[in-house]
Amino acid sequence: MNTENQSKKIILSGIQASGDLTIGHYAGAMKNWVQLQDDYECFFMVADMHAITTKQIPADLRRRSIDVVAMYAACGINTEQSTLFIQSHVQEHAQLAWVLNCFTGFGEAQRMTQFKDKSQQHSENVNVGLFSYPVLMAADILLYQADLVPVGDDQKQHIELTRNLAERFNHLYSPTFIIPEPFIAKEGARIMSLQEPKKKMSKSDPNQNSCIFLHDSDAVIRNKIKRAVTDSGTDIIYDIETRPGISNLMSLHHIATGKSMQAISDEFNGRGYAPFKEAVAESVAELISPIRSRFEELRSHPDELSALLKTGADKAKRQAFKTLRKVYKKIGFVEPS
Ligand code: AQP
Numbered sequence: 110m111n112t113e114n115q116s117k118k119i120i121l122s123g124i125q126a127s128g129d130l131t132i133g134h135y136a137g138a139m140k141n142w143v144q145l146q147d148d149y150e151c152f153f154m155v156a157d158m159h160a161i162t163t164k165q166i167p168a169d170l171r172r173r174s175i176d177v178v179a180m181y182a183a184c185g186i187n188t189e190q191s192t193l194f195i196q197s198h199v200q201e202h203a204q205l206a207w208v209l210n211c212f213t214g215f216g217e218a219q220r221m222t223q224f225k226d227k228s229q230q231h232s233e234n235v236n237v238g239l240f241s242y243p244v245l246m247a248a249d250i251l252l253y254q255a256d257l258v259p260v261g262d263d264q265k266q267h268i269e270l271t272r273n274l275a276e277r278f279n280h281l282y283s284p285t286f287i288i289p290e291p292f293i294a295k296e297g298a299r300i301m302s303l304q305e306p307k308k309k310m311s312k313s314d315p316n317q318n319s320c321i322f323l324h325d326s327d328a329v330i331r332n333k334i335k336r337a338v339t340d341s342g343t344d345i346i347y348d349i350e351t352r353p354g355i356s357n358l359m360s361l362h363h364i365a366t367g368k369s370m371q372a373i374s375d376e377f378n379g380r381g382y383a384p385f386k387e388a389v390a391e392s393v394a395e396l397i398s399p400i401r402s403r404f405e406e407l408r409s410h411p412d413e414l415s416a417l418l419k420t421g422a423d424k425a426k427r428q429a430f431k432t433l434r435k436v437y438k439k440i441g442f443v444e445p446s
Contacts, residue, residue: 119287120145121255123154123196126173127163128312130180132321132393133300135400136364137261139184141294142191145259151191152253152425153181158196158203159246162239163231163313175414176404180323182417183404194421196249201429205248206241208436209274212281213244217273221266247271251286252429259292261299263309282439286432300360303337306353321361324401327394334358334390345378345385347371355382358389365392 122142124134142153155177160170174195182188196202218224221243228235238245246267250258251274258268268291275286302308302319310320318333325333339354347370349356359373368376377385407414438444 117148117150118256119253120149120151120257120259120292121154121250121253121289122151122259123156123159123249124177125156125160126170126177127160127165129173129322129324130177131300131310131312132323132361132364132397133310134312135184135323135396136298136300136360137294138259139181139186140298140364141259141292142181143185145257145292146187146191149257151186152255152428153186153191153193154249154425155193155195156249159242162236162242163227164234175411176408178414178418179404179407180400182407183400184323188417192421192424193417194425195418198418198422199252199425199429201252201426201433202245202248205252205429205433205436206245208440209244209247209251209278210241212274212277213241213270217270218243221270223263223267243267243270244274247274250289251275252432253425254287254428254432255289256287257292258289259294262293263299265291265293278436285435285439298360298364300364301353301357303333303357306338306357321393321397323397324404325397326401327398330394330397331390334361334386334393337386339382339386343379343381345380345382346374355385358386362389362392365389365396 124138155174157170157174178193181193218240224240227239247270250271272288275288279285300310302310304316304319314320318336321330321333337358340352345355346352347356347359359370362373363370
């Protein structure tokens with residue numbers, strides 16, 4: 110770590126390797142990361158350990174873990190500046206998660222709404238890992254002494270749990286963990302399914318037409334937006350309650366062009382859905398096209414990605430080991446001789 114980095118606040122964030130990344134991940138995560146990376150020391154991980162809380166095909170998980178790293182870089186993460194790593198490469202995540210499990214109340218974990226949602230979605234596989242997912246997430250964050258955690262608003266409750274666990278530990282022993290703050294993306298950054306606009310766009314949605322993947326071709330993007338579900342009526346006005354389909358398309362246009370919701374409404378309201386959908390398709394295709402090209406270029410150099418991951422894991426490990434060592438000492442574990 111250089112001196113400049115030592116004075117910078119720390120960010121930790123990550124995405125599960127449970128599917129191919131969508132424009133939702135770009136809007137809710139990577140776009141913010143790119144903006145924050147100059148001002149913070151950033152650790153961006155591929156959450157493969159979180160991914161196995163739902164069923165994964167091993168070969169797909171292996172491929173996707175590398176795809177996610179390449180996608181981070183393709184979206185503009187500076188790989189020289191930020192630390193990119195795969196969660197399972199740093200064993201301290203599992204080790205701290207175990208310790209934190211022993212400081213988490215059962216009722217406290219039971220209150221997590223994401224567990225309730227996900228256990229309904231995956232009712233055939235409600236495992237203990239899914240239940241303690243937020244505790245592993247707390248370990249991810251606290252290991253790096255992160256000051257700020259950029260997340261979607263659906264993750265706010267998990268950050269609250271992380272803060273509670275850190276405060277509990279600090280109070281029981283002595284100051285050990287930084288208490289992290291969530292960094293929640295602005296309005297319009299939550300992208301919804303193109304087919305069921307009241308539901309979040311999710312990479313593991315079995316309906317491929319509900320998602321725009323960051324590797325989709327221009328033709329596929331145009332087709333998916335053309336087929337996107339809209340609302341009855343013809344108004345192009347941002348209102349997620351009454352006009353979820355159109356509001357979602359407005360969010361996509363906003364992400365792709367930077368135009369405000371009001372400016373989009375002023376430009377398209379009264380002209381009908383067809384020209385608006387065409388404009389959204391064009392802007393989204395224009396946003397994704399260079400990302401897709403950079404992704405393909407990076408993916409064609411697997412050795413460089415491996416080297417990058419090795420450097421990232423080494424750097425992440427140095428920080429993680431420092432924190433874990435302190436924790437082990439404080440709770441009374443004997444140091445190995
Ligand atoms: N549709 C979205 N809109 C805005 N932000 C999103 N994020 C995910 N989807 C959207 C944000 O990306 C970060 C990490 O996502 P994740 O993949 O680790 O977890 P997730 O939120 O469970 O994403 P998915 O796609 O829904 O995964 P699956 O289908 O595997 O459950 C978070 O900050 C999240 O808010």
